[in-house]
Amino acid sequence: MPLILVSGYPCSGKTYRSQQLIDFFRSRISAFTDGRLARLKVHHINDQSLGISRNVYHAARTEKDARAAFSSAIKRVLGKDDIVVADGLNYIKGFRYQLYCEAKAVQTTNCVIHVGTSIDKCRELYKHTSATNSAEEYSSEDFENLIFRYEEPNGMTRWDSPLFTVPYDDPTPPLEEIWEALVGSDGKAKVVRPNAATVLKPATEQDYLYELDKTTSDIVMTITAYQKDHAGEGGGSVCVPNVDGAVNLPANPLSLPQLQRLRRQYIALNRQHSLSKSRIAETFVDYLNDSLQ
Structure with a gap:
């Protein structure tokens, strides 16, 4: 079942939006008593659930290891009866492409939720959270570096499509549209064809x-x-x-x-x-x- 990739600047409200998605999906699933939809489980994966400190973004090696742990956690639960909310920065387009390929490999739908909070608002939220709980926040250097390196999702590319952008002032993401895009109004599993470059016939030709x-x-x-x-x-x-x-x-x-x-x-x-x-x-x-x- 679907992979929902949440992406945005640090301190943009990604976990808040993820929780809105999770609450909505669980509410919809609970309305079914039998059949495929009743078996669905919702998984929330982020740095906190994996015990990953935000200090990992201070060095390339630890950041790479953290992304590998994040990707592995998603692959472990991604399946036909699971909805995975991947709540992270997901700021590198190559990493989003990698996760897109993982979803295609198991023939499930996927989408990207872009939490569209402005940089100035993120800085304001960062200052507020740092003042109250600095031990669990990014360093100021890492915070600015991550904003600078952020590669915004582009709905024109396959791996960022369908793309749903949620402005800071919107009360909720477009929940019904997301459900329709990933699950469908009739609840029947959508047919997803794997990438020709990733799922191909076994090698038989010499050399x-x-x-x-x-x-x-x-x-x-x-x-x-x-x-x-x-x-x-x-x-x-x-x-x-x-x-x-x-x-x-x-x-x-x-x-x-x-x-x-x-x-x-x-x-x-x-x-x-x-x-x-x-x-x-x-x-x-x-x-x-x-x-x-």
Whole structure:
């Protein structure tokens, strides 16, 4: 059942909105006495429920470990009879994409709730909560850093859609619309097709893993060479041999470690399941374009 990804600035009211969602979903579920909807359980996952201190955001390594714990907790409970409210910053679009893929892998619906509280209001709320309970709050440096790094959800991308933005002054999220988008008015399970890049037929072609490694490595090197030839310039499109589309580069040049990280993620997703070797380049280009938006 659905994955509800809550995202917003620190101190924007994400947990308050999450609790509104949880209360509404549990109330709707309690109206059913039998059938699929009556079996649904609602899970609330956030840093507090996992015992994660807000000090983890002070260092890249501890923050990465915290995200891994958050993701693992979601995967443990995500299933056909569970509604998961993932209440966190979820400020990195690549991380939201990862969780979107997890939902697609188990063929369940998902949505993003953007808690649209302004930066000035978040700072006001931060000062108030820090004055009353500073031990459990972000440091001022981490607070400002997280605001600066926040990548706002974009409803035009697959992984941030459907997107529901909740302004600070709204009394509640659009609860009925969210229920309709995730569960449906008739209560029947919605059909969700898994991503072609993540759920594919088992590998049968000889040397598939070799081709997977070589093709992706060649594309990374092609992008690196293009950026070297256009030193100091961002953006642009990199044509890949035997692929109709091109890799659309972001405004800021990509480092080799960034490209290698995306390559490793793609290989990990496709190591055990594969399509024809001739489509590796095409799907890797699609994966890069999705990740770099």
